[in-house]
Amino acid sequence: MNIETAQQPSGSLAIQTHQLRFRWPKQQAPLMFPDIQLHRGEHLFLRGPSGTGKSTLLSMLAGMMLPEAGSMHLLGTNLSELKGGARDQFRADHMGVIFQQFNLVPYLSALANVTLPCRLSSRRRQQAQGSPDAAASALLRDLSIPESLWHRQVTEMSIGQQQRVAAARALIGSPEIILADEPTSALDTDNRDRFIELLLTLAHEHRCSVVFVSHDRSLANHFHHQLSLGGES
Ligand SMILES: Nc1ncnc2c1ncn2[C@@H]1O[C@H](COP(=O)(O)OP(=O)(O)OP(=O)(O)O)[C@@H](O)[C@H]1O
Numbered sequence: 001m002n003i004e005t006a007q008q009p010s011g012s013l014a015i016q017t018h019q020l021r022f023r024w025p026k027q028q029a030p031l032m033f034p035d036i037q038l039h040r041g042e043h044l045f046l047r048g049p050s051g052t053g054k055s056t057l058l059s060m061l062a063g064m065m066l067p068e069a070g071s072m073h074l075l076g077t078n079l080s081e082l083k084g085g086a087r088d089q090f091r092a093d094h095m096g097v098i099f100q101q102f103n104l105v106p107y108l109s110a111l112a113n114v115t116l117p118c119r120l121s122s123r124r125r126q127q128a129q130g131s132p133d134a135a136a137s138a139l140l141r142d143l144s145i146p147e148s149l150w151h152r153q154v155t156e157m158s159i160g161q162q163q164r165v166a167a168a169r170a171l172i173g174s175p176e177i178i179l180a181d182e183p184t185s186a187l188d189t190d191n192r193d194r195f196i197e198l199l200l201t202l203a204h205e206h207r208c209s210v211v212f213v214s215h216d217r218s219l220a221n222h223f224h225h226q227l228s229l230g231g232e233s
Helices: 054-061 084-094 110-120 122-127 132-142 159-171 189-205 217-222
Strands: 013-022 037-039 043-047 069-074 095-098 177-181 209-213 225-228
Touching (some): 013 054, 043 217, 054 069, 054 209, 084 122, 110 122, 110 132, 110 159, 159 189, 189 209
Parallel strands (some): 043 225, 177 209
16 A cells, blocks of 8 residues: 555655565564655654554664665655765654654653754754744643743653653754654543644644654554555554
């Protein structure tokens, strides 16, 4: 299945994959993925039963793992042709990533975690509105993290609060692509809706593309496109 909107020129493609295949060690049958063509500013809801490869696909799109076969172009760059360090820099410059485990730095404060992409990327630093601290404060406020927690270590925060800190970190400096793996699983309904609203509003303002993985089908209608893995309809 292709995710494609025909009217736009190919230069506006954020993500383009072709016949991606990945095999984990000891896995007999490889994971095969449908092709994706996602334009700048569009968002895709990715779903499918557990074990169908949603997280694997996101990790490949983030450049953390390379496919066994097939190609993936992000913002016109063939990720497989970049060396490890260049892929890491590409991710820092152009992507906000929210994974299930959050990957926050435990000994840093919430504010320092959110501004981290601005330290890894001058591009993100320049695009952070005002200053990295000001942009981080605005995002934490938008995501309802009480100001009294901003300077605390993230390990002292609840799981739902940590998930929102990870979201703020992904959004800072307006990356062109956001990859989000079950980013709302620890949020209550109010915070989940606020989070999706903020994510998609910012995505729209900055022509940012979003790939959003969730089991929660009720969220699908927020997104331009849907793709299911594992033959689910
Ligand atoms: N680190 C790993 N080592 C070996 N096999 C793995 C590893 N991670 C995932 N797999 C295998 O790859 C397949 C896809 O896993 P993946 O986590 O991508 O699926 P998923 O659709 O994201 O699942 P879930 O919805 O449960 O998060 C599964 O069969 C899993 O056992």
